[in-house]
Amino acid sequence: MQRNRERLDRICLARSNSIKKYRGNNSNMDNMILMQNVWKAYPNGVMALNGVDLSVKKGEFVYVVGPSGAGKSTFIKMIYRELKPTRGKIFVNNKNIANLKNRQVPYLRRKIGVVFQDFKLLPKLTVYENVAFALEVIEEHPSQIKKRVMEVLDLVGLKHKLRSFPDQLSGGEQQRVSIARSICNRPPVLIADEPTGNLDPETSWQIMDVFRRINEQGTTVVMATHNKDIVNHIRHRVIALEGGMVVRDEQEGEYGYEA
Amino acid sequence: MMSRKGNTVMKLRTMNRHLRESFRSLTRNGWMSFASISAVTVSLVLVAMFLIVMFNLNKIAGDVENDVEVKVYLDQSTTAAQQNQLEERLKGIADVQSVSFVSRKEGLNSLLDSLGTDSNQFQDLQRENPLPNAFVLKTNQPEQTIQVASEARNLPNVADVRYGKGTVERLFKFVNIMRNVGIVLILGLLFTSVFLIANTIKLTIVARRREIEIMKLCGATNAFVRWPYFIEGLLMGILGSLIPVTLVIVVYHFAYYNLSSNLSQMFIRLIPFQTMVTNLSLLLVGIGALIGVWGSVSSVRKFLKI
16 A cells, blocks of 8 residues: 555656646746646545646646546635645746645635535525625725626526526526636636536526636636536536546547446 | 824724624524523622622621730739739730730720710629729731730739630631632632633634625734624623622622621621622622623634734
8 A cells, every 4th residue: 555655756746747748838927827736635634636737728628537536625715715735836827826825825816716516505595686695895986886796697697587596596597607707706717616517407508608608708717516417518628537546638638437 | 004093984984884883793503602691690690699798798707807905804802013014924925916905894884885875773783893904905906916925925923814715716717718719619600601702702803704705805803703702702691790790789788787786796897888899799790791701802813823
């Protein structure tokens, strides 16, 4: 066990070094997300990420795939600093967030939209209030809030439901509200953790259409997913994680696993 | 980007929101808030009653302490030279602050004064003064009277040494015990109410946990999340101190105006009503606010780690 671990470490280090050399020739300025030799060990000893090296360019659309326990969620949580890497550097918008002070985290989060499988809407607030909530808590000006909320609700096609409560909406509609909320502050990058995980196939396509529109406006989209159909039909870059390592990174790649 | 004026306006608006949020939470979790407020009320009532007694005991002890002096009575046969020698030796005792001579005549006069205007009845005494000459010693610390008294007793030409022997010793012991027991009791009570508030708010937070999580994910600062809880704790603490403050006013009014005439016959003077009520009320509101805020804010901390 211990020997295997060491061997793995050596391989990872060699690999990451070679990638670093390659990176050195590139300008970093057009990177939205850049991870350099990122490791994550949980307190219980589980190694979730083992030396991840990758970059996501501005405006890119990236799928993150891999079996359960491959480290996808850890990877995602690392970007908006719910988790800190044990080792390595993570640049978001050219700022290293690995050593970001806790009181700086809110300002990082204002530059990152996050969408979850379970929507995370507040049940006692209407659609409008749920979206406006995100702008209120960062103390945006009220007149701006109203204007912007209407814009994003229009973008996700839910302008007519702004007075509804979440439990009066379908799953797909709820996810669209959650997407609207995540982009209302115009973040340059949108992170989605299994956004279609709770939705039926038909609704999932609608959600993907919303993501496409957001991506076309210049927002970088990073989406962790298990949805084989979507990955194989709407071709984008695919990053496959296994055992906490990047095992595959292809432009217009396939899902590559049995559903 | 934002002008200075714009910023202030924004702050006011935000504060408005925090106030609204905390009031909403207070009313929405009505029974929980009631429980928290009652916890503060109960502990503050006990604290208040205890403090009334403690403050007054302290004052009385202080009054007595300042009065504590050692009287050294001389033999009737003492000569002037012996008297001077004794004075030097008394001054030589460690911890003696001052030594003053009270002649038999002065002693008698002050005794008659303290008995009141009706001193004519004591004409006899003036003709044949039974009092001896005396030295009055003051010590640096009231606690030192006992030591000083026993040293003075062993000097020549001393007929007797008097100080409020039993009373002083017992009073000091009593005040000390009361002080210590009081501090332990008060701290215990206060911690209990902080704990109760923290727990009550924790119960209501579980429902608001999701809200905090979303706020944090949207980029709200910890301070922004904490403000409504801070205000809520403050309100609960202050509301909880209202009944104790009223009670202090009523109880002390009664104690001061009805009991103090009885007590003054025993040479005991209570702390004036105005002083006591103002200080204690401020103290109670302060303590209430402190435990409210502490309980409330400490219960959010765990949920901010997102």
